[in-house]
Amino acid sequence: MGVTTALEWLSSCSGCEIAILNIGEDLVELLTEHLDIVHAPVIMDHKYFGQCGDEGTELEIPEAAVGIVTGGVSNEEHLEVLEEMRKKCKILIALGSCATQGGIPALMNGQDSARSFDEIYQTPSTDEGATRPDQGVPDLLDRTYALDEKVKIDLMLPGCPPNPAHIAELITALLEDREPDLPTKSVCDSCPTRREGKGSVSTVKRYTENAEFDPEKPVGEMRCLLEQGFMCMGPVTAAGCAKRGAPSCIEARVPCRGCFGSVMPKGNQMLDMMNALASNGIDFKSVVDRRSMLRFSGAHGNLRPPRKAAVKEE
């Protein structure tokens, strides 16, 4: 029998699970010969309250040597599942940027979330008088949390989505009982674009026009997008997305938005980026919507509701 493994997903989109599948043919061998999946809602039918749904009211996940959790924690059920996973798994892995730093759903941390969740049931297409559902659905927490804000996490692998090669490396390293070999530098460090020096850029522009490049030539011959005047979060973002010699977005000739989170696990990409821009003589006021720089790392208290939100326009 293989190594017992449990998978769970919390406030997530299933992109991390697709990234696991994207390991490809090697995954078949991992799944059939090396791992013994004991719980994984996306692919197998183990249930929380017995297979017939009539055994108790405390959710139950089997014991496992390895637990992998994707998504952040934003409601009571997520918390219950995460605590059960911690209790039952010897090694607990936070997979993907939602699990490590809150990810996109933590953008809600920048708002008065109770009010915003209510307003979702008051859109122009929603029946008049509708209110937020509250019967038998898990209560929402005050904000979205990264996993390590709630339980002890043994290993973290960020990315939105994470890199399939690194997921495979992490699992293989665990099976071989060694330290995984994972990137520790920044996106810029993994970027082959041509850097010529600061030049005359003094403001950053929105990505409403394409970058300048010769499509016939490789990415390495395109000038750095920051040097072209675009906002690019490469300097303050953890490396790991590159699959074919260049960061994924840069491969599509599109600037980075920071989806692997900060280089240091609890860093602040917005502050880091503002400093990076300022130290290069760029006016930070030219950045439209600074909060958006925290769109992948709004947990750990990085994104908070605007202070005046409570007394805003009555």
Add this chain to the structure above:
Amino acid sequence: MGKVLQIQPVTRIEGHARISVHLSDDGNVEDAYMSLMSLRGFEKFIEGRPAEEVPRIVNRICGICPWMHHTASNKAVDGCFGVTPTPTGHKLRELLQVMAHINDKILHFFFLAAPDFVLGPDADYSVRNVIGVVKAAPELASKVVKMRQLGQMMLDRFAGKAIHPIAAVVGGFSKPMLEAERQELLNDTRTLLDFSEYALEFAKENVFSKYMDVIGELGVITTGFLGTVDRADGSFRIYDGTQRLMKADGSYVDFEGEDYLDFLGEHVEPWGYGKMPYAKSWDEGFSLDLDEPKGIYRANTLARLNVCEQMSTPKAQAALEEFRQAFGRPAQATLLYHYARLIELVYACERTIELLEWDGITDTDVRAKVNPGAGRGVGVVEAPRGTLIHDYTTDANGCIESANLIVGTTHNIGPMNMSVKQAATSLIKDGVYDQGILNKVEMAVRAYDP
């Protein structure tokens, strides 16, 4: 007092849901619900974001169909900024979106649904999964894994990211396609087209004919349908077209995406976070009553095949004709969603080849000039799970002022509840139930691929 069976989590689906079956004292079904358990708030937290950034934020609504959110969002932002993408920009977006449908269908049918058919609905839960399929039918499984991976890597190589894409942009696309890339994609898609024909034949022989009695009974309900068709001739469309809302009797109205508020409403029940869209324009209100539903239509594969006049590609059209001959139009049996899904797989491969063979696909004029500003835009595409609507309003600075989203899966929340109740009521009698029976109730949900 009777008891409540909590089937939680609903498994081999792509989200968080629970089925509750309420039994009376004598063990018969009094009621049954399927509730969506998660709420994230995309409509609110994109407020204030520069609109051109939103297509690379809302793709995180779904990691399985990020391309559809990406293209619908880009279409909405085009509308806000009053820009018309270049012809090549439009076609590249459609190409990538149609390619993304290919993987999705392979994933759903073979990885999520197939265990119920290959191993049987009553097989033990510990083997009734894709790992069980690999062990039971290694040759088939190896082929399926290879083909899904090929489809994903086609997207990934050309567009940088297959999951949570960034390459479609307001005004068009971020980069042109090289001739060498076109040739490589064409080769790969021809391989996938062969596989799609094999998959359809495999399923006809081993699933649809074998489980015909189950198909005729499990989760069967009678509803209307919603999909997208070509404005000129009513052909099946997934990237652009007019919306067609059909009643159960086959009569229909067509409307443009931007007018959706006149035709669709969203009903809210206190027992699930998902809103339930319904046909407001039928003026009959909302009811999930099995004998007399009100306002209920379905979306996703079966709906799209029901509303279209024909498929615009030859192999998919031949398959649709055979399907209609056997099941009529509109076909209502819930498990036929799987059959329809495989016909769409054939279409997606054929349409990908058509788009790649179009002369202009390698043109370098991929993005129109864009000026951020105030406006409103409604972007509609067909996601694997149904008609996807993104409706944005921007301020003078081109940032999102308000947003309304109707996501594909949600159209079917009402119908899934009906199918669950129908399945539970007919399968659970006098207190007799087991894991196989409860799995069949889940199969009624799985058909909709939520």
